[in-house]
Every structure is written in C-alpha cells, then in structure tokens.
Amino acid sequence: MGDSGEKQMRRRRFLVWGLGVTACAAGCGTERTGGGVPRTGFSINPSGPRWAPVGRAFAGAARTAGFESGAGTPITVTGLPALAAAELNNGQSLLDTGTPLARLSGEVEVVVVPDASPVKDFDDFGARLVASPGRTPLVGGPQGEPDHLLFGLIAKALGADTRQVEYTGYPSGGEAATALLAGKGAAAAGPLTGWRAGIGRGRVRALAVSSATRVPDLDVPTLLECGVRVDFTDWVAAFGSEDMADESREAALRMCEAVIGSTGWEAACRAAGWLSIPLVGDDFARWVGTEIARTRAVLRDLGLLDTTKATTCWGSCGNGH
Template identity: 40%
Template sequence: MRRRGFFALAAGAVVLAGCGGEGAPAGAAVDRLFLLEPAADGHGWDGIARRLASVLVRSGLARTVMAVERPGVLGSAPRDAFVVPGAPGLAGDAGDAASGASGASGVSFAREGRLLVTAMPMVAAAEIANTAAVVEAATPLARLAGDWTALVVPAGSRLRAFEDLAAALHRDPAGLTVGGRLEGGSDHVLYGMIGKCLGVDTRLLEYAGYLAAADAAEALRVGRVAAMLGSARALLPAISAGRLRPLAVSSGGRIEGIDAPTLMELGVRLEYSDWCGLLGPRGMSEGDRQAAIALCERLDATPHWRALCAANGWSRVFLGGDDFRRWLSTETGRTRGVLHELGLLTSSDTTCWGSCVRRP
C-alpha cells in the first residue's frame, strides 16, 4: 500500500468587511467573525473559508470576517484550532470548555464569533491521530455542502463496467490498485466501504493516495493504478471529453453529465458524499450555540451561497444543530470502523487512548 503524508499544511489569512448585502436575511449581523480552516492540501475543501467569508459579508450576515488557515491542527484536538495567536481580543484559548464563550472570554457570539470549517478529512484525521473525536471536542453546528464521488477508469480499460471491477476484487482483493486523494481521506474511506459492501476482505485492498487529484489522474493515465476515485464535478470535463469512463457515482441519484449508475443501482447499498460543515468551540453557551446555528441556517438560505454551490457542483445538504450532532456521531463511528478495517487503526474502539492507532 502506498503511503503519502496525510498532513501537508499551509497558512494564510484574509479579512473581509462590508456594510451588509443586498436582500440580506432578517436578523442581526455578527460584528466580527473568525472563520478558521485547518490548512491541508489535498482534502478537497482547500480555501473554502475564504469563499464562505465572502458569502457571509456579501449577504450581510457578518460585518467583518477574518478567514484564517490554521496550519498544524489537522489531526490535533479540534479545540486547538480555535486559538488564533496574536489576534486582537483573542489572547486566550477560546476553545476551552471552561470559558463557555464563542469569542474572547465573556464576549457573545453576536459581537465576536469563531467558527471552524470541518469536513470528513478532519473526522478521519482525529481518529488516525488518536485525539478526541471531532463531535466530542467541539460544538457541532451545521453540515453545509457535499461533493459526490465518481469511480472512473481510462477509456481503454479492460474494466468495462462496475461489475468487472467487482469481479476482479472478488477474485483477488489485492490484484488491482485504486487511486485517489490522500490515504485515510474520503476517497480511501469510500473504497473501503465499497469493498465491505461487496463482501471482499477490506484489509487486502490496495489503495494509492496522492496529495493532489492531478497526481492521481496522472497515475491512472500511465497505468500505475487501475481505477480512480475522485470528485465527480472535478472529473466531469475528462469524462465529457471521453478520456475517462465512469463506472459508478456515490450519489443517491444520477449526476447530470455523467452516464454512470449509482452504487445503489448496482446493488451496493451505499450513498456517500465528501462533506463540509461548521463547528463552534467546545463549551459554547446555549445562547451562543443557538445564535451560531441560526447564522448557519441563514447562510444556507442566501442566494450567494446557493450560487457558490451551483458554480462548484456542490450539493446543499444542510443539517443543523442537534440533528447534525447526531449525524456526525454516527458518521464518525462509520468512518472509524472503515479505517480499522483498512488497517489504519488497530482497533475500532477509540476509548483505548494511546494504543489504538497503528504506528509505523
């Protein structure tokens, strides 16, 4: 199994400010908002904090938004990501459960909020690093968008349909290599889920993870991998040009422009989306939590957010508050189980702190 670094990190910040957008939803705007993103190349949601910041300001939901990339926190306890060293008014650890505040100690969310962009790779990274689960270490606020995955092969591949790949895996689970984004990320987990649904020995599956989707596509082109999993929207141009042949998509329904069945249609009872959402600091007061959830609900309803999702081929999959918390808890358990079956965890139970993770 090929191994690549799971945490390639970068840093940066951008400040956006405005007086409120045209047609902004009713409700008071947050005075100052810090939108934090665990910086990591290759996870599929790079730069989403800047895009969200622009939408929040243009829609009049926040007066000033600072989008900050937080290097080094992916795989650490999520509460660490809420600390912004040197930021005005944020000298302390606002993520500490004892503070009960969303910004600086004693400051309400309406005056100064702090939100952390989360996604499936953060959930997996916390499990692999053997830190507290995301759902436990922060306050789940909302799931916002999803990105469906396509399973593709080169146009000239001997694998003419998904059934051919399934038959090959049944004969020899390690007989072919599937490529995609980083090991332990959404593509890898989805491949493990597919193998599990097919009834093959998931531990034997060969997966090659790459830092960039372009690297995985090149590996597919030159034959280093037999098939590739990746963002359906990103693969659409190559599919439309006839360079790639789609075998299946992970969505619940067919995707426009991609002539391929869903996994569900193929008898693989699985629907899977790479997703992103927002977290608040652990220990938020109930008032601040409700205010933050309301902000997320208003964000989902804005024309600017809907236009951004449409332009990027994302599905709006909003789920807020307690519903998101329950879903995230279930999804964490599902991810943990697959990571264990793929050999990335020595146990599917993360109560064994310090000994669960398989070390090199």
C-alpha cells in the same frame, strides 16, 4: 446521547487535526437588530487550505444574506479528512473537541477507469474486486482520506476482503490520474470536479458516482443504482470554538441556518460543483456521530486502525498497520 452529553458538547474544545488553523480569508456575519445595531459577530476561518474555498463561499453567501463581516464568535470550517485524521492519530473525535453547528456542502466522488480498460462497467469492476482484491490495484488521494474511505466502503458493501484491498495513495489528484493512466491502477476514485476534464476528453470512463442521486449533466449511475448501499460525499461543516456559550451557539445556529438556506449559498455551491447538504444543530450533531462510527469502522476494515495499539501515522503508512 444523554442530556448531560448535549450540555458538555457545547463546552468542548475544537482542535484542528492535520493542517492546523489557517488565519486566512473570510470574516462572516454580524447579526443585526431591527434598529441596525450589531448584536453578534462571527469570524469564519477554514482549518486548512483545502477548506478555504468553502470558507470563502460561506462568508460571501453570509454577506449576501445580510450578515456583515466583523470580529466575534469564531467558527471553524473543516471536514471529513480532519475527522479521519483524528481517528488515525488516536485523537479526540470532532464531537469530543468542538461544538457542531452545521453541515455545509459535499463533493461528489466518482470511480473511474482508463478509457481503454477492459472493465466494462461498475458491475464488472465489482466482480473483479470481490474475486481478486489484492490484484485489482486502486489509486486515489492519500491513505485514510475520502478516496480511500470510499473504496473501503465499496469493498465492504460488495463483500470483498477489505484487508486485501490494494490501494496506493498519492498527494494530489493529478498524480493519481497520472498513475491510473500509466497502468498503475485498475481504477481510481476522487472528486468529480477533479475528473471532469478527463471524462470529457475521453481519457477515462466514469463507472459510478458516490451521491445518492445522479449528477444532472453526467450519464453515470450512482453506487446505489449499482446495488452498492453507499451514499458518500467529502463533506465540509462548521464547528464552534472552545467553550462556546449557549447564547453564542444559538446565534451561530441561526446564522448558519439562514446562510445555507439562502439562494446565494445554493448558487455558490452550483458554481463550484459542490452539493449543498444543509443540516443544522442537534440533527447535525447526531449525524456527525454516525459519520464518526462509519469512518472508524472502515478504517479498521482497511487495516489502518489498530485498536490494540497506538496509531501515529496517517496518509503515509501502508495497509495492515
């Protein structure tokens, strides 16, 4: 990114894709001077219901860190599904439409099979996927969203024909679980928090987790341990609003850095089962650029993104669009 690009980034507008801005929950932060006089206020709003829990937790950790609720500079909490939606709808990327502030948290994904499945472990699953991607049905959340992206990344890393991957997306994790247990899928992917109960009850077996390191209380290998060069989380981040002035951006960056480095934020992430994955400012902006490129590539590999014509659907149209 050039010098002019960084300056432009600060002035870019943040548009919320898919779910729209939800005016719920969560004011956060009034930074104060030494004399206790409010200096800069922050208002944190999730860009949809799926991000409301993180927005509330972020606001709570901010209050604990000494930032009082109040109106002021708007900060939007959004994540990977919004990035993918923008790509699938031929929209402007998050870097084109917003001011990146900080990466906040991520949900670990897990690959599971029914307990009675003949698939013994991840190596066995991978071998089947490479040999017969079209006859190894996979299930998870809606097409183009994190579960589907993860399977695309896995297939690519294994050398499977990603255009032949047979994936069925469901509106909710519960519906995906029902489909898996009814024999409609050989394997499923989804947030670990959503599959923990099924793993604990012995209804499904976890083959691998998507994080770079193992989950402490789960005896399941990472994809990296299984020889798959994929480190993946369904991440959530904070972005500034339209025409964010340099002074407001710097104040917001200081607030974000203080909050996501606090013990209160770490405790909130542990309680919710999220990973705390702090990354702030220019480092975060560069990371978003790489994440956009990775997401765009896997959507193209899966046949969901056609660069030769407009793409107007996501989460509903089939492979080979």
